Amino acid sequence: MLNFTVDADKCTRCGECAKDCLWGVIEMDGLPVVRPENEARCIECQHCLAVCKPGAVSVFGKDPADSLPLKGMFPDPAKMETLIMGRRSTRRYRKEGVDPVLIRHLLEVVSHAPTAVNRHPVTLTVVDDPAVMDRLRAEVTAEALRMLHGEGFPAGWERMADYVRGCEDGTDILFRNAPHLLVASAPEDSFAPMADCHIAMSYFELLANSHGLGTVWNGIARALLTGIVPQFRTRLGIPEDHLLACAMSFGRPAVKYHRTVQRPGCVIRRADF
Incomplete structure (x- = not known):
C-alpha cells in the first residue's frame, strides 16, 4: 500500500509531484x-515526497518533516573535487577498530545509493569486529597457503598464487592488516547486480574517506x-544466489597523504552524432 496522503492546507496545487512521477502514478484532480489501479506502477522512489516544497505529500507513511532539508547542505564543488581526486587506496592501517556506530551510520547512508529500477537488491556484509577480522584473515591465509603447497590453484589463477605466496613470511597481502572488510553482493537474477554493488561501494568509499577513514578496493579478497576458498563466503553468510561483486578493506589509516596526484586522465571525446 502506498499510503499516499496530501495535507490540503499545505498543498499549493503546483502539480510538481505529478510532473515528476516517472510512471504517472500521481494525477492532479484539484x-x-x-x-487504486495505478498503485502497482509505483517504484517507491519517493520523488513526490522530495519534490514537494511545502512538505504536503506523504507516501508509505513517511513524514516529510523527518527528511533532511537540501538547501545549502551540498558540499561546494571544490571540496567535492578534492575528495574525488584526493582519496587514496590505503594499504597501511592502525590496529584500532572503527566505532561500530559510525560503521552502521555509513552503511545506512550508503543504502541511498541508486540501483536499477530502484529495486535496492544490494546486501552489504560487514566485518565490524577487529577480532573477527583477525580470525578471518588467519584462516583464509592458512587455507590459501595450504592449497598453494598442496593441490595448487586452478589454471588461470597464477597471479593469485603470487599474492598468496607473498604471505609466506607473515605479510598480510590479502587484507593489508585492515581491521574491517565490506562485501557487496546482490541476487544474480536482479536487473544489474554488478553495477548496483559497485555504485554502493563507490558511495561508501567516498563517504568513509570524508570521515577520515582509509579504504582499498580488495579484488584479492573477492x-x-x-x-x-568459497567456503569462507558461506561462513560470512553471503547468500548462495548472490553475485559477490566487490569487496573493500577499510579502517583508520596509518598513513597520511598531503596532496592529490596528477593523472593523465581518461580518454575524453566529444560525441558528434
Missing part, C-alpha cells in the same frame, strides 16, 4: 491523487571468496 489535489494530487493516486488512483577472488579468494569466489574462486579459491
Whole structure:
C-alpha cells in the first residue's frame, strides 16, 4: 500500500509531484491523487515526497518533516573535487577498530545509493569486529597457503598464487592488516547486480574517506571468496544466489597523504552524432 496522503492546507496545487512521477502514478484532480489501479506502477522512489516544497505529500507513511532539508547542505564543488581526486587506496592501517556506530551510520547512508529500477537488491556484509577480522584473515591465509603447497590453484589463477605466496613470511597481502572488510553482493537474477554493488561501494568509499577513514578496493579478497576458498563466503553468510561483486578493506589509516596526484586522465571525446 502506498499510503499516499496530501495535507490540503499545505498543498499549493503546483502539480510538481505529478510532473515528476516517472510512471504517472500521481494525477492532479484539484489535489494530487493516486488512483487504486495505478498503485502497482509505483517504484517507491519517493520523488513526490522530495519534490514537494511545502512538505504536503506523504507516501508509505513517511513524514516529510523527518527528511533532511537540501538547501545549502551540498558540499561546494571544490571540496567535492578534492575528495574525488584526493582519496587514496590505503594499504597501511592502525590496529584500532572503527566505532561500530559510525560503521552502521555509513552503511545506512550508503543504502541511498541508486540501483536499477530502484529495486535496492544490494546486501552489504560487514566485518565490524577487529577480532573477527583477525580470525578471518588467519584462516583464509592458512587455507590459501595450504592449497598453494598442496593441490595448487586452478589454471588461470597464477597471479593469485603470487599474492598468496607473498604471505609466506607473515605479510598480510590479502587484507593489508585492515581491521574491517565490506562485501557487496546482490541476487544474480536482479536487473544489474554488478553495477548496483559497485555504485554502493563507490558511495561508501567516498563517504568513509570524508570521515577520515582509509579504504582499498580488495579484488584479492573477492577472488579468494569466489574462486579459491568459497567456503569462507558461506561462513560470512553471503547468500548462495548472490553475485559477490566487490569487496573493500577499510579502517583508520596509518598513513597520511598531503596532496592529490596528477593523472593523465581518461580518454575524453566529444560525441558528434
